[in-house]
Amino acid sequence: MFKNKLVLLASLFINMGIVLIMPITTLFVHRTLGKSLLIAGFVLMAFSLAQMAGNLLGGFLFDRWQPKQSMYLGGAITIVSLALITMFPIWLTYSLLVATYGFGLGILNANVNGYLAFLKKDDPQIFNNNYWLASLGSGLASFLSGILFGINVRLVFGFSTVLFIFTLILVRLSIHPVEKNTKLNNSKAQKTHSFPHLWPVVLVCWSFVIAWMGYEQWDTNISTFMISQGISVQAYSVLFTINAVVLLIIQPITKIVFRDTFRADKWRIISGIVMFSISYLVIIDAGNYWQFVLGIVILTFGEILAFPAIPSMLNRFATDENRGRIQSFGSLAGSLGRAIGPAIGGFLVTSFSYPSLFVTIFLLHILIAIVLLSLKRHKKAPV
Numbered sequence: 001m002f003k004n005k006l007v008l009l010a011s012l013f014i015n016m017g018i019v020l021i022m023p024i025t026t027l028f029v030h031r032t033l034g035k036s037l038l039i040a041g042f043v044l045m046a047f048s049l050a051q052m053a054g055n056l057l058g059g060f061l062f063d064r065w066q067p068k069q070s071m072y073l074g075g076a077i078t079i080v081s082l083a084l085i086t087m088f089p090i091w092l093t094y095s096l097l098v099a100t101y102g103f104g105l106g107i108l109n110a111n112v113n114g115y116l117a118f119l120k121k122d123d124p125q126i127f128n129n130n131y132w133l134a135s136l137g138s139g140l141a142s143f144l145s146g147i148l149f150g151i152n153v154r155l156v157f158g159f160s161t162v163l164f165i166f167t168l169i170l171v172r173l174s175i176h177p178v179e180k181n182t183k184l185n186n187s188k189a190q191k192t193h194s195f196p197h198l199w200p201v202v203l204v205c206w207s208f209v210i211a212w213m214g215y216e217q218w219d220t221n222i223s224t225f226m227i228s229q230g231i232s233v234q235a236y237s238v239l240f241t242i243n244a245v246v247l248l249i250i251q252p253i254t255k256i257v258f259r260d261t262f263r264a265d266k267w268r269i270i271s272g273i274v275m276f277s278i279s280y281l282v283i284i285d286a287g288n289y290w291q292f293v294l295g296i297v298i299l300t301f302g303e304i305l306a307f308p309a310i311p312s313m314l315n316r317f318a319t320d321e322n323r324g325r326i327q328s329f330g331s332l333a334g335s336l337g338r339a340i341g342p343a344i345g346g347f348l349v350t351s352f353s354y355p356s357l358f359v360t361i362f363l364l365h366i367l368i369a370i371v372l373l374s375l376k377r378h379k380k381a382p383v
Helices: 005-032 038-062 067-087 091-119 126-150 152-176 188-192 197-219 222-228 233-258 260-280 289-317 323-351 356-371
Strands: none
Touching: 005 038, 005 067, 005 091, 005 126, 005 152, 005 356, 038 067, 038 091, 038 323, 067 152, 067 188, 091 126, 091 289, 091 323, 126 152, 126 233, 126 289, 197 222, 197 260, 197 289, 197 323, 197 356, 222 323, 222 356, 233 289, 260 289, 260 356, 289 323, 323 356
16 A cells, blocks of 8 residues: 555654644643643743754754664654653653653654655655655544543653654664765755755745644634634534544545646645635634534645645755755744744734734735745756
């Protein structure tokens, strides 16, 4: 069914480890450790910033060192951090180690993404397959997170530790030295500039920032909007079940519909961004539940189109000398969008209104979609 099964399974375990921890962080810090929501927010911010730093270092290590050893380094930092949190789930220990966990996770994830980018040469659907499996793992981990937290918080951290141990075992079994084609990178321009296609990379990364900034509204501000409209929390949670079901059914079809070309990736990203924007228009004055269901379905189709195509597009502007770093920029962009989305959304809702938030997000998506039309393929990329 899938090529490179062990590498994809390692990526699946990484995503499960992330999703197991993050949903319970605010709950754990606020309710269990007795700290304010502001403090919980600072903990999440520290995690995000550390993960961004880890992404950048991981991409650099992938290009300049050995990917396998870099994965061992990131995995070891992650496992030690989670093991210590499992043994000592107290305030000072947790607040420090969750940032260390994010740093190790960033290194590990950047190297796995960089390795996937190399494998794409012989496995054109690897980003599609990876996103599908990651979504499956995220759904399973979200379900397990609540159950394990209800029994004992140590089980959440302990289970995550075991997942990352298995990840390193898979790294040992499946990761092989990458053969970099340096002969193609000897031009004067590439000798003096590590990123000869920097503008397209920046543009694609910004599209990722804006997409995630909007997407995070569904996890945060839209929940309060729905409740203010008299819709229950249970009905809100069903939206993400719908999201997961649609994604798991439709995502595999995309590899049949879309070819592995620059043009296909470009239009997948643009179409996905436009669908994201439409999902916010649908709920501007929503008073009925079906409008939110329609919005989440449209959002999911945008996600299916854009999110797997973005790392694929970034890889088209990479060389064997910077492939890891360029993938790490994409990971950093996603983390940045997730980090600033709730804050920007909260500011717009508090200062203006929910419709103002949705219109602003809509306009940002349309603007970046228009700018993305200017993307031009690398000379050696398939049309």
